[in-house]
Amino acid sequence: MSFNYHRIIIKIGSNVLTQPNGLPDLKRITHLVEQIAAIKKQGIEVVLVSSGAVASGRSLITVSEKFDAVAARQLLASIGQVKLINTYANLFEKHEMLCSQVLVTKEDFRDRLHYLNIKNCLDLLLQHQVLPVVNENDVVSVTELMFTDNDELAGLIASMLNAQALIILTNVDGIYDGDPKLDTSKVIAEINNKGVDFSSFVSSDRSQFGRGGMITKTHMAQKVAQLGIAVHIGNGTKENILTDILEGKAPHTRFIPHKTASGKKKWIAHSETSATGIVEINAGAKAALNSSKATSLLPVGISKIKTDFKKGDIIKLVDEHNALVGLGIAEYGAEKAKERLGQKNQKALVHYDYLYLQ
Secondary structure: OOOOOOEEEEEEOHHHHEOOOOOEOHHHHHHHHHHHHHHHHOOOEEEEEEOOHHHHHHOOOOOOOOOOHHHHHHHHHHHHHHHHHHHHHHHHHOOOOOEEEEEEOHHHHOOHHHHHHHHHHHHHHHHOOOEEEEEEOOOOOOHHHOOOOHHHHHHHHHHHOOOOEEEEEEOOOOOEOOOOOOOOOOEOOEEOOOOOOHHHOOOOOOOOOOOOOHHHHHHHHHHHHHOOOEEEEEEOOOOOHHHHHHOOOOOOEEEOOOOOOOHHHHHHHOOHHHOOEEEEEOHHHHHHHOOOOOOOEOHHHEEEEOOOOOOOOEEEEEOOOOOEEEEEEOOOOHHHHHHHOOOOOOOOOEOHHHEEEO
16 A cells, blocks of 8 residues: 655664765665655655764764764764765755755754744745755754654654654664564564553664664654654665655555644653653543543642642653653643642643643
8 A cells, every 4th residue: 555645754864874884875875865856756745854974974084082972973973964964965956956954952842932943944944845854963962962863853853744654764674573683573564552562572772873772763653653643664775665665565664643633732742851840640630631531630630749830831740650641731830730739620730732641
C-alpha cells in the first residue's frame, strides 16, 4: 500500500550519512537528495532533519587529543555545519531546488512564543517552496541543553508542523522482535500500541557516531504516533529507501497514528523539560485521566503540590510513586491550587484541551 502524505519530515541519522571511518558518505547523500527531489516534485512538502555536521568537520580538520569531547564536538560541528549545508545546497541546486539552514537548540522551544517563532519560520520556508534543513546547533548546545538526539528534534518538528508522517532513516531495516544480528529476528512491520515495552527485545546499543539508540527512537515514535502522526523507521543505506517506504515497498517499521491531537497538545507533549511545577495526583484521578472519557484534572484528584508554578505554566502530573502521568497547562497558580486541594466542585487545574497524557 502506498501512503498519501502531503507534508513529511525526513530525519537522516549520522550512521546513514557517514562511512565506517567517520567521514561523510557523499555517494549516499547524493542518492538521498535525488529521492527527496523526486518526492518534492510529486507535490509533497518536505522538511529534512539532518545529522552529519560533526562528521563533515572531521573530513576537514584533525582535533588535538588534548581537547575534551565537548570542545572537539563544538569545533567539528562549527566547521562541519558549513560543509554539510553547502553539500546539500549544491546537490539540491542540481534539481533546481533551494534549501535553507535552520539551526536550533532546546532553548528555542522553551515557551509557546519561541515555539511559534520557529513554526512560523518553517511554515514561511515551505510556502516559498524552500526545503528547510534542520539540525541541532552543536556549537552552543552542551550536554544538559541538548536534545536526546535528532530523533527527538524531528519528532518535535513533525508535531509542530502538523506533518502526516515522520520518516527516520537509520542503518537497520526497522525495529526487530529480537537481536537484529540473529537470523531468527524479524522486522516488526506495524506497531499500534502505546503500551508496548520494547526494552525486552530492542537493543540499547548506540551507533558509533549517533547519540540515540533504538530505545529512544521507539519511545519518541510512540509519542509522535499518539499525536496523530505516522512514524516510519527504515534503513537509509538501502537504494531508493524513501520512495520505496512511501510506496509501501520497503520492509520497515511503521507506527500507526492515533487520532490527531490539537496544536496546543502537540506542543505540551514535547515540553517536559520546560515544565516548572510538579503536582501529585491520587489513584482515582490517575484512573480517570487514563480512561477512555475526556477528563480534566480537578482539585479533588490532587494530593500534593510539590513545586511552585504560575497560571499558564506547563506542569508535570505525577503519581504517588513520582512516575510521570502527563503534562498540562495550569489554569491557575500553585497558591490557589493549594487552597482548593482535595475539594469537590472546583475549577479544573488542567483542562482536558491542554492536557497531554504519557
